[in-house]
Amino acid sequence: MLWLLIVVAYLLGSVSGSLCLGKLRGVDIRTLGSGNAGGTNALRTQGLVFALGVVLIDVGKGLLAAWLARHFLPGNDMAAMACVFAAVVGHIWPVWHGFRGGKGAATLVGGLILVWPQSLILLFSVWFLNLLLTGYVGLSTVLAAISLLVSAAWSGADAQVWWFAIASSVLLTFSHRSNLQRLRSGTENRFEKARLLGRLLSGRRG
Structure with a gap:
């Protein structure tokens, strides 16, 4: 079955x-x-x-x-x-x-x-915060996926949850490899309207 x-x-x-x-x-x-x-x-x-x-x-x-x-x-x-x-x-x-x-x-x-609904709290927090700071959707998604490992550690998860967290974060990092490559080369598309915190912090430094 x-x-x-x-x-x-x-x-x-x-x-x-x-x-x-x-x-x-x-x-x-x-x-x-x-x-x-x-x-x-x-x-x-x-x-x-x-x-x-x-x-x-x-x-x-x-x-x-x-x-x-x-x-x-x-x-x-x-x-x-x-x-x-x-x-x-x-x-x-x-x-x-x-x-x-x-x-x-x-x-x-x-x-x-x-x-695993508890993991969504940290996952969405990481995604939104990084998007507001950088405007990069792909990077935000990769970091949000990796946050599953933090959730597993935080909750004292058992082995099967750890394997799921590791496999899911690796898979999403792999599926976003083109985004990461464009980030390294400086050609990644940025969602500028979402980069509210990033613009605010840049303005203060300026």
């Missing part, structure tokens, strides 16, 4: 919100903007309403993957985390879309709502 649920979770994860909604609009956002099939590129290229639809689908499939594991294997936290991870893998490498998907953050958040 576990392996069947993992396969189903992967297939769920392969349903890309941006690509499905893009077909209704007659666009493939992988050919636009950064080329990524995720919420940030959807916002930049298609607008807020489209991006919200993408995020709802991508969060929802992570949540559904976790719910299915909890429903069919109640009390098995390892199974739930494995299914969430499989859904994230499906989002990044979707079988329905030529294995070219998004970067997995929204799907991971959807799964965390059920399997």
